[in-house]
Amino acid sequence: xxxxxxxxxxxxxxxxxxxxxxxxxxxxxxxxxxxxxxxxxxxxxxxxxxxxxxxxxxxxxxxxxxxxxxxxxxxxxxxxxxxxxxxxxxxxxxxxxxxxxxxxxxxxxxxxxxxxxxxxxxxxxxxxxxxxxxxxxxxxxxxxxxxxxxxxxxxxxxxxxxxxxxxxxxxxxxxxxxxxxxxxxxxxxxxxxxxxxxxxxxxxxxxxxxxxxxxxxxxxxxxxxxxxxxxxxxxxxxxxxxxxxxxxxxxxxxxxxxxxxxxxxxxxxxxxxxxxxxxxxxxxxxxxxxxxxxxxxxxxxxxxxxxxxxxxxxxxxxxxxxxxxxxxxxxxxxxxxxxxxxxxxxxxxxxxxxxxxxxxxxxxxxxxxxxxxxxxxxxxxxxxxxxxxxxxxxxxxxxxxxxxxxxxxxxxxxxxxxxxxxxxxxxxxxxxxxxxxxxxxxxxxxxxxxxxxxxxxxxxxxxxxxxxxxxxxxxxxxxxxxxxxxxxxxxxxxxxxxxxxxxxxxxxxxxxxxxxxxxxxxxxxxxxxxxxxxxxxx
Numbered sequence: 001x002x003x004x005x006x007x008x009x010x011x012x013x014x015x016x017x018x019x020x021x022x023x024x025x026x027x028x029x030x031x032x033x034x035x036x037x038x039x040x041x042x043x044x045x046x047x048x049x050x051x052x053x054x055x056x057x058x059x060x061x062x063x064x065x066x067x068x069x070x071x072x073x074x075x076x077x078x079x080x081x082x083x084x085x086x087x088x089x090x091x092x093x094x095x096x097x098x099x100x101x102x103x104x105x106x107x108x109x110x111x112x113x114x115x116x117x118x119x120x121x122x123x124x125x126x127x128x129x130x131x132x133x134x135x136x137x138x139x140x141x142x143x144x145x146x147x148x149x150x151x152x153x154x155x156x157x158x159x160x161x162x163x164x165x166x167x168x169x170x171x172x173x174x175x176x177x178x179x180x181x182x183x184x185x186x187x188x189x190x191x192x193x194x195x196x197x198x199x200x201x202x203x204x205x206x207x208x209x210x211x212x213x214x215x216x217x218x219x220x221x222x223x224x225x226x227x228x229x230x231x232x233x234x235x236x237x238x239x240x241x242x243x244x245x246x247x248x249x250x251x252x253x254x255x256x257x258x259x260x261x262x263x264x265x266x267x268x269x270x271x272x273x274x275x276x277x278x279x280x281x282x283x284x285x286x287x288x289x290x291x292x293x294x295x296x297x298x299x300x301x302x303x304x305x306x307x308x309x310x311x312x313x314x315x316x317x318x319x320x321x322x323x324x325x326x327x328x329x330x331x332x333x334x335x336x337x338x339x340x341x342x343x344x345x346x347x348x349x350x351x352x353x354x355x356x357x358x359x360x361x362x363x364x365x366x367x368x369x370x371x372x373x374x375x376x377x378x379x380x381x382x383x384x385x386x387x388x389x390x391x392x393x394x395x396x397x398x399x400x401x402x403x404x405x406x407x408x409x410x411x412x413x414x415x416x417x418x419x420x421x422x423x424x425x426x427x428x429x430x431x432x433x434x435x436x437x438x439x440x441x442x443x444x445x446x447x448x449x450x451x452x453x454x455x456x457x458x459x460x461x462x463x464x465x466x467x468x469x470x471x472x473x474x475x476x477x478x479x480x481x482x483x484x485x486x487x488x489x490x491x492x493x494x495x496x497x498x499x500x501x502x503x504x505x506x507x508x509x510x511x512x513x514x515x516x517x518x519x520x521x522x523x524x525x526x527x528x529x530x531x532x533x534x535x536x537x538x
């Protein structure tokens with residue numbers, strides 16, 4: 001057995017750093033190879049751990065990047081350098097840090113287009129980590145966007161890498177990955193927001209616009225997909241930035257207002273911004289079309305105070321509603337699950353950020369509400385993947401009907417025409433779902449998910465109370481025949497297996513109706529009720 005050096009690596013022969021490269025390549029292949037046993041993988045990881053635990057190995061990791069052409073070894077070197085710098089930042093001089101940064105930029109510029117995707121990801125992550133760690137220490141670090149500009153103006157492959165750098169950098173500055181003290185993280189995050197985020201957002205929009213206009217000349221289909229993907233990701237990353245340090249979690253993302261700084265106003269108000277995103281949606285395949293719609297959702301949620309006056313905000317709303325109509329007219333794209341889900345979220349977000357009184361003032365509102373009603377009814381009746389998105393549709397209609405009381409002659413809501421059909425279709429769809437579920441699997445409880453059940457019933461109850469007399473009559477007309485059928489089966493004496501199964505289905509349908517009735521009656525405290533409604537409540 002050969003003598004071992006630090007961490008279990010073979011001792012280097014005299015005079016050459018190259019000797020360790022073949023061994024690292026073999027260990028990297030052993031670590032990431034698909035046919036490696038768990039024991040062999042663990043041993044490879046143990047021997048390679050020296051590169052990420054010993055600060056003196058930084059130069060060795062760099063040498064591996066220089067001399068190895070094996071992707072797994074390159075990945076090991078890049079991730080090791082990132083761990084070393086993160087854990088031992090203070091042990092390296094300012095010049096060493098800048099040297100590593102410059103080296104990574106140079107390496108990506110010279111070798112990037114020929115590297116495997118996962119190696120580029122590791123190198124881009126390393127560069128973003130160095131930039132954040134050194135943000136306040138040296139102007140070279142905070143001027144990173146200028147140097148990335150050289151990638152954007154080079155080949156298409158370099159442009160893709162440049163967008164990847166900006167994507168990872170924006171994510172790194174927005175999240176506390178390196179374990180900073182929260183106050184230091186926020187200082188760097190705010191500094192990046194004020195100094196770099198708007199130019200980066202402009203780059204994302206300019207790149208996307210150029211891709212859509214064919215400004216990059218002849219590209220391979222793969223290049224087109226990658227460039228479009230990175231531009232859309234960057235746009236969404238910028239619009240989703242934690243501008244004011246609220247750190248919204250996923251439970252609040254659908255009601256959150258996007259707190260873009262005031263100097264973003266001209267870009268938000270520019271109609272080309274929304275037009276470009278809408279064009280990206282209509283011309284991109286899924287999942288990139290859904291990503292474009294997510295960007296539209298974020299753009300539509302910018303804070304009210306961004307606009308200098310109500311007229312400017314009203315003009316912006318008119319463009320947003322026109323975009324919704326355009327998406328609904330091209331309904332074929334909404335047959336794709338990701339697009340469908342994002343559009344339901346978009347509808348809900350728009351209503352949460354604009355008042356009904358503002359929406360009815362837009363000339364396109366009557367067409368919009370008609371299309372949204374048809375879309376909702378169709379989705380409830382026949383969409384096979386609507387169950388995960390029903391919450392957003394119900395939330396939209398619930399917010400609409402609860403806003404009617406605050407309309408003061410600004411315009412016609414047209415809700416009287418559409419809400420009853422939406423409400424009845426929802427109730428029927430849930431009955432049908434319960435029926436099909438119980439017939440397919442009698443032991444399965446269609447109301448087992450209590451959280452989802454409560455969310456949907458809470459959103460549906462304001463719809464049911466909107467035109468309460470019609471809804472009450474509709475529910476009774478469903479309830480009474482089911483009770484009669486159940487009584488007939490129960491009074492038949494001996495019940496066959498098929499009769500027993502049918503009885504379980506009827507009980508399931510009645511249980512669902514009881515839940516709905518309970519939710520509707522229980523919601524009377526949240527809505528204005530007349531004496532007639534009180535009598536219907538019992």
